[in-house]
Amino acid sequence: MAESVRVLPEEIQNIIEVRGWDMRTREGIQRFKELKARSLPSVALDGELVYEALIPGQEELCAELQRRYQEKNRV
Amino acid sequence: MASKTGIGCGDPRQGPEKQGPPSGLKGSERRILLKPDHEAERFVYQTKGGCPGNAKLVSRMLRGRPVSEVLPFLNDIPCRNDTSCPDQLVKALTAALKGSLNPARSFLLYTDPQPRSRIGLIGELGGRSDVLKRLIRHMRKEQVEVIYSLGNLTGNLPSNEEVIKLVRKEGILTIQGDLDWRYGQDEEPGGLSSLPLEERDHLFQFPQVLGFQVGDKKGMAFYGRYLQELPGFSDFEPFALEINMVCNLTDFLQDDTVFPALECMTAKFQAQIILFSEIKKWGCWHMGGTHFISVGPASSDEGLGWGLLKNNTKETCFEIMRLG
Numbered sequence: 001m002a003e004s005v006r007v008l009p010e011e012i013q014n015i016i017e018v019r020g021w022d023m024r025t026r027e028g029i030q031r032f033k034e035l036k037a038r039s040l041p042s043v044a045l046d047g048e049l050v051y052e053a054l055i056p057g058q059e060e061l062c063a064e065l066q067r068r069y070q071e072k073n074r075v
Numbered sequence: 076m077a078s079k080t081g082i083g084c085g086d087p088r089q090g091p092e093k094q095g096p097p098s099g100l101k102g103s104e105r106r107i108l109l110k111p112d113h114e115a116e117r118f119v120y121q122t123k124g125g126c127p128g129n130a131k132l133v134s135r136m137l138r139g140r141p142v143s144e145v146l147p148f149l150n151d152i153p154c155r156n157d158t159s160c161p162d163q164l165v166k167a168l169t170a171a172l173k174g175s176l177n178p179a180r181s182f183l184l185y186t187d188p189q190p191r192s193r194i195g196l197i198g199e200l201g202g203r204s205d206v207l208k209r210l211i212r213h214m215r216k217e218q219v220e221v222i223y224s225l226g227n228l229t230g231n232l233p234s235n236e237e238v239i240k241l242v243r244k245e246g247i248l249t250i251q252g253d254l255d256w257r258y259g260q261d262e263e264p265g266g267l268s269s270l271p272l273e274e275r276d277h278l279f280q281f282p283q284v285l286g287f288q289v290g291d292k293k294g295m296a297f298y299g300r301y302l303q304e305l306p307g308f309s310d311f312e313p314f315a316l317e318i319n320m321v322c323n324l325t326d327f328l329q330d331d332t333v334f335p336a337l338e339c340m341t342a343k344f345q346a347q348i349i350l351f352s353e354i355k356k357w358g359c360w361h362m363g364g365t366h367f368i369s370v371g372p373a374s375s376d377e378g379l380g381w382g383l384l385k386n387n388t389k390e391t392c393f394e395i396m397r398l399g
Contacts, residue, residue, distance in 0.1 A: 023340060025310040026303070029323045032336065039335035053335065 001041045004055050012062050015069045133160075142168050181307040184314070186286035187221065187248060194289060195219035196296075196382035198352045198370040199252065201230030202268070204237040206374045210381050211245055213398050217383065223285060225352035225370050226252025226298040229278070231267050239274045249281045252352070253301035256283070284314055286346075290386035292366075295346040299327070299353025316340070317349050321367065327354045328367050338363040348384070348391065357382070359393050368393055 005018050021028040023040065035042065035049045043051040043061075045068060056064070137145050146168065149161040195214040200207055214222055224247050229235045235258075242249050257263045258270055259279035270278075283305070285296040295314045300322045302308060310319060320340055324333055341363030348366045357371035357380070370382050379398040384391070 022310075023324075023336070024316050024319070024343065026319055026323055029319060032324070033333075037336065038332050040339040 001043070001055055004058065004061070008058065008062065008065075012065055016065055142172060181305040181309065181312065182283035182302050183281075184284045184286060185248070185250075185282035187223075187288070189221070190288040190290070191220050192290065192386045193217075193219045194287070194384040195222040196350065196368075196370050196384060197222060197224045197247070197373050198382075199227050199355050199372040200224070200238055201227060201372070201374075202232030202235040202238055203230070203374055204234040204241060206379055207238055207241055209379060209398060210373060211241075211247075213379075213396065214381060217396065219383065222247040223287070223296060223350075224249040225296055225350060226250050227254040228252070229254050229258050229263075229270070233268050235268055235270050236274050239277050243277060248285060250285050250296060250298060251278065251281045251283050252298040255281065256301060286314075287348075289348060289384060289391055292347040292386075292391055293345060294348030294350065294384075296350035299351060314345060317344055317346055320344075321349060321351055327351065327369060328358060328360050329354070334362060341365040350384075357395050366391060366393065371395070 002020055008016075021031045023029060023032060032042065035044050035047075037044075037049055037052060039053040041051075041053070041055055042049060043056065045064065050064065146165060149165045149168075152159050152161040154160070154162075195210075195217070197207070197210055211222070222245070224242055226249070228238050228242060228249060229252075241247075251259065254263065255278050258275055259281070261275060263270075283297065283302055287294045287296070295317055297314070297318055302318060303322065309315060320337055321327055324330075324340070325337055344365055347364060348368070350368050350370055352370040354369055355372045355375075356369055358367075358369035360367040368382065368384070371380060373379060373381065377397070381396050383394045383396050385394070386392075
C-alpha cells in the first residue's frame, strides 16, 4: 500500500499529504476503528473510508485525488 | 510512572524468551526491581522473593538513597552459592549505572517447556478455593497433563490465601489477572479481603503471559487489557500483537465486523492458539489458522466449568467441561 502511494506522479504527490497507520500498534488500530474500516488494506481520503480490502489502481486513485482536490479548491 | 530497569535475578520458572540477567548474576527465586530516578541518580528498590520481611526492610531502607551511599553497605556479605542478595544487588546497581543492564519487559513471560497434548484451563476463580478443589479433582480424572490458570485467582474472599497455596502445591501454571497483579503490587482496591505478605509475594512472582505448545502449535495465554497499562508496554514486544488484536481490534472477539482485518493480521502472529479470560465468557473462534479461546469463569450460573485443550494426531480441539 505504501509503495502504491510512493509511486504516484509528482503532480499528485504535490497536492496530497500522506499518513500511514501501522495496524500492529494501538494507535493504528484506533484509527482503523475511527474510520469504521473492517478489512485490510483500507484507504481513507480526507478522513473518509474510500477503498477497503483492495489497493486501488494508480489511474483510479489519481483520478479520485484530482477530483477531490478540484472540488475543494473550486472558486 | 517511572520507567523500570529491572533485573530478573533468575526465577527458575522463566522460559528462554525472558531477557536474562547479565552474565555473572546467578539464578535464584528472588527478584530485584530498580526504578531509576534520573534526576537524583537514585533508584527505588523493590525486592521480592526470599524473606518477605527482610525484603521489605531493605526496600524501605534503601529507597531514595543515592547509589554511592548504598554500595558500601552491600559489599562483602556472603550467604550461599558464593553470593547473596546484597551481592546480587551490587552487581545489578553497578550494571545499571554503566547502562549495561537489560531493561525488563513490561510483562513477565513464562514458557511451559513441555509440549502438551491435554491441557486443563481454569478461568476466573475469584478466591473460591472450594471451586478450585473440585475442578482439580475433575481434571485429574480427565487425565489432563497440566493445568493453566488464567487469573484472577483472587477475589474479595478470605480464601484467597488458600487458593494461592493450592495452585502452588498442585503445580498449576498460573498467570496474573488484573486483581492478582494489584494484590501483588500491594495496590488492591480498598475494602477487599486482606492477604498476608507472603502470599502477595507469590502472586507478584506469577507471570502475566504464558507461552506453551500443543502438538505443533504455539500458544499464548493472557488475562486481558491491564497488560497494556503496565509501564513500558510496547506494541512490539513478543505477543503484543496478539494482545492488541484481541483487546483493541476485536474487543475480545466480540466485534465480528472486523474479523476480515483480524484474519489478515494473523499472518503476523507468533502464536496459533490464543487464550484469554477477562470477559468471563466461554467462546471459541478459528480464523487464519489461529484458534482464539475465551476462557469462562470457573463458577457461573451454569455451574462449574473448565476448558480442555487437546491435540489429536491431526488437529487441536477445545471442549468446555462442566461438572455435574
